[in-house]
Amino acid sequence: MPAAPESERRRRRRTGAGSAGQTRGERAFAVVNYVVLLGVVAVTLYPFLNILAQSFSDESAIRAGRVNLLPVGFNTTTYQLVMQDSLFWTNYKNTVVYTVVATAIAMVLTTCYAYVLSKRHLRGRSLLIGIAVFTMFFNGGLIPNYVLISSLGLRNTLWAIVLPNAISVFNLLVMKAFFENLPAELEEAAQIDGLNTYSTLLRVVLPLSKAVIATMVLFYAVSFWNSWFQAFLYMDRSELFPVTVYLRNLIAGASTATSAGAGADVAQVAANIQSVTMVLTILPIVCVYPFIQRYFVSGVMLGSVKG
Structure with a gap:
């Protein structure tokens, strides 16, 4: 050269x-x-x-504010207390089941609803969108919802957690925008090949929507994993609680015992039970996130920016 x-x-x-x-x-x-x-x-x-x-720090170091990035006075009393309780593992299993079932149902309903709303030629499309958006700003209220769940016989069941939050309108609108951005020629070609609406959705649209689907799965899974109020409201039996309610009750119990002047172990638990709770609840999400992180940004951007 x-x-x-x-x-x-x-x-x-x-x-x-x-x-x-x-x-x-x-x-x-x-x-x-x-x-x-x-x-x-x-x-x-x-x-x-x-x-x-x-x-992982000692109670006195936490109270004195000497803990920064490294544990001071390494202590695992709270972790041992929590993990030795069989109810903790029962509630943890409940959380996994609730999250998996609720996310699966939410994804099916949200995907189907969003795909329908993405069709501009659909009669009544504006009404369906209006109904969905209306629920973002108005709801029946706590007492009517409780009466409805009780009258349907859903208290102390999985469905009391799954069904009331089955569709997030924000996630619905993001998926709708994503489907609207897909080339219409792909579906036209599928129809020419003899595919009906359901086959087109399953065999053409969904394989091209991995990014937004992975993003919505993450949104729903995190939401259901961290949810505690629904179970606290609609469940009376401790063996049905998710782990978030278990840990919430543990925090309340430790705080009460500390104010009553309990022993050193209880004081240790009260000092770092909140941090232990955060670590135990966020750990599964932290482990799952790296596997779908590459879909996250592209899924949100493709679903929120219209071409």
Whole structure:
């Protein structure tokens, strides 16, 4: 390859272009970008590391505010107390079952509803969208909902948690926008090949919607995993509680015992039960998130920006 002309070499020296073809300004922007992003990561990660350190720290160090990023006076009393309780594992299993079933039902209903609303030629489409959006701002209220669930015989059952929150309108609108952005020619080609509406959805649309589906699964799973008020309201038997209600009751019990002047173990539990609770509830989501993270950004953007 012939050498670059002298004028081109001088231009590169003036602009600061390196061997990678970047100008001095581009390299400066990259450095600033990395520094800012590292700062954002540090600010985001610090609270979680602090909570993790507190969950393994001694009660006196927590009370004195000496816990930062590393545990002080390593202590696992609270973890041992929680994990030795068989009710904890029963409630943890309940949370897994509730989350899986509720997410599956929510995804089926949301996907079907969103696909229907994405068809501009559908009669009554505006009414269906209006009904969905109306529920974002108005609902029957706590007492009417409780009366309805009780009259349907759903108290102390899985369905009291699953059905009232089966469709999130926000998730519905994101999926609707995503389906509207898909090329209409794909479905027309499927119809020419003899596929009906259901086959088109299952064999053409859904395989192209992995990004938004993974994102919606994450949204629903996190919502149902962290939910506690529905179970607290509609369930009376402790063996049916999700783990969030178990830990909430544990926090309330430890706080009450501490105010009554209980022993050292109870004081230790009261000091870091909240941090232990956060770690135990967030751990499964943290483990699952890396596997669907690559779909997350693209799914939200494709479903929220109309072409």
